[in-house]
Amino acid sequence: MNSPVLLSVSGLSVEYTTRSGVRPVVRDVSLDVQQGRVVAVVGQSGSGKSTIARAVQGLLPENGRVTAGQITIAGTEVTGLSAGEWRALRGTSIGFVPQDPLGSLDPLKRVGDQVAEVLIVHRLAGRRAAHRRAVELLETVGIKEPARRAADYPHQLSGGQLQRVLIAIAIAGDPALLIADEPTSALDVTVQQRILNLLDELRRDRGLGVVFITHDLALAEHHSDSVVVLHEGHVREAGPTTTVLINPQAEYTRQLIADAPALSPDKYARAAEAPAGEPILQVTDLVKRYGDTPVLDGVSLKVQRGTIHALVGESGSGKTTAARVLAGLTTFDAGQVRVDGVVREPHRALDRARQRAQARILQMVHQNPLASLDPRFTIGEAIAEPLRINRIGSRADRRLEVTRALDRVGLPASLAERKPGEISGGQRQRVVLARALVLSPPILVLDEPTSALDVTVQAQVVDLLIELQRDLGLSYLFISHDLSLIRQIADQVSVLEHGRLVETGPVSHVFAAPSAPYTQRLLDAVPGAPARAA
Structure with a gap:
């Protein structure tokens, strides 16, 4: 016997009126959510996922409107409800878990x-x-x-x-129906697992019907009964989760699966052992305190030339502090830092001359590209800034270097005249990379460079990073809480827990047989890859 249908969306189309005209966003979408079941709505940014979430709660912005179709909640057609009638439903018939707490x-x-x-x-x-x-x-x-x-x-x-x-x-x-819009996208893998397990538990205990909106197909595979795959507002594929993700029929679904690190762990062939020779980046017994509290407590690691070394751990483990120390953005209290043979001692901030010298050796790429770019600067000015600060070249020379840098990261030269707010998140991440590479440093410290991107754009940026690393012989310290991604791309990994290094070694060894219980807990929280149809 089928469970009652709590939400029925039939032939839904939604459009927005903008200054440039009318823009259709959702086109002829249908889905049903039954009591006690989870329907995952997946797709990249701009596919219409969040618009559907807003429409089924009567929360479309003023410039948005339903142009076709019906929305039925618990057997009652609600598409034409007034604002007051919607307010009575929200919170009692429909619960909403948003992305950004x-x-x-x-x-x-x-x-x-x-x-x-x-x-x-x-x-x-x-x-x-x-x-x-x-x-x-x-x-x-x-x-x-x-x-x-x-x-x-x-x-x-x-x-x-x-x-x-x-x-x-x-x-x-x-409420009987819960809308969860990317509820874990900003969380560490272990916290993400606990939140999704909590939602699963509440669904079972309360018989909730859940619309789970996500761009992460690995999460959809583990936490949904059926999947609706959206692309540019259209449903490309729908059906039971196991059917859709194990034997996808649509080319777009196959591409999403290929782009998801947890579902395609062997996408990149990486070295099992680190190359011999002097490491290009090395920290020994590193200690950093804030007041009396050690944030980094005796951390030692080596990054071999031409490799990707991952630094992983939950929020608060000290990853970003380590990155800031290595980049010379903050001092440290004990130990030693060696960057391409240049030794730095404790308690000493870099003077201007040493900052300029370090900038030619190591550049840091921050987590949030929009916050890393001055909104007043054009893209060209932002990329040229390191050249200007280091007094490299004439204005004409710098313009030429900007064009080369944009081309290196796969962006057109015409983008140089635009502002950061006028381009997409994936383009901004490429701009930040272009800026980091304009001085031709051999080392990049990448602090969660893809955490704010959907799986498709993340895959494009990671492909670019791998290509640049191979073509330019770069060395990366890659900081992330996404162990699926680390498994794909890194050669070596170091694991931090509360500022202490608990494990380090080749990714293939550490992930296959972790020696630290903390590493095992992190790995246990990573969604596994389902079996694939031949």
Whole structure:
């Protein structure tokens, strides 16, 4: 016997009116979500996933409208509801777990008040009872010391705790249907696993129907019953998850699978052993403290010339601090740093001359390309800035180098006149790479360079990084919490836990037989690759 259908979307089309005209975003999309079942909606950025999520909650922006089709929730057609009628449904019939917890929570309100607000607004409980229920809900979603945490403000909680708060808010009104829009994209692999396991548990216990929106096919494979594959607003393929992902029929689905690191672990052939010789980058017994707290505690690692050495660990493990020390952006308290034979000692900041010299040897590529680029500068000015600071070449020479740098990362020269806000996330990441390479350094420190990108754009950037590394003989220290990606691309790996190095060695050895329990926990949290049809 089939379970009741909680959400039925039939022939849905949505368009946005922009300054450049009318833009269709979703075209003739249909899907059903049954009680106790999870439907994953997958596709790259711009495919229409989040627009569907907004449409089924009556949350389209003012310039968006449904132009065709029907949305039915629990047997009631809701497409033409007024704003007030939609407000009555949201929180009680439909719960929503958004992508960005910090951007979704009021920074000036206590966490418990924000959970209780759902109950108060929908008159499900009085103020005092709502606050008691809020504490119970925080406990339900696995927050320790819920009464104490209810009195905290969002900035006092970790990313995983904040995501649990959003889930508590989503289920507070006891909805039958849950919309989860990329609920774990910004989280470490272990936290991601705990959040998705929590959603699975809530689905089983409460009989929830879930729309799981994601660009990560490995997560869809492990946490959904059926899949709808979107591309440019159209459904390219739909069906049971095991059928679609093990034996995909659409070329677009096959490409998404090929782009997903967890589903294509052998995409790149990497060396099993590090080459011999003097390492190009080496840290020995590195210690960095903030106050009395050691953030890095006796860390030693070597990056061999021409290799990709991964540095992995959860948030707070010290990865980014290590990167900043290596890049000369912060001092260290003990140990030694050697960059291409040049030794740096503790407590000494780089003077201007040494900063310029280091910039020619090592460049750091930060996690957020938009934050790394001055919005007032054109792309050409941003790429030329290292040349200008180091007084290299004339203005005409620098323009030529900018063109070469753009070509090296696969971008047209015409992009030089545009501003960072006028290009896509994948293009911005390429611009940041072009800027890092314009001084021809032999070493790049890459701090989560693809974490903000969807799987298709990530694959394009990673392909570029591999190509550049091979063509230019570059050495990478690649910092990431994505162990699926590290398994694909890295030669060597070092694992940090709370500022201590717990394991290091060839990726093939460490991933096959980890010696540290912490490494094993990280690997256990990585979605496995399903069997493939011949």
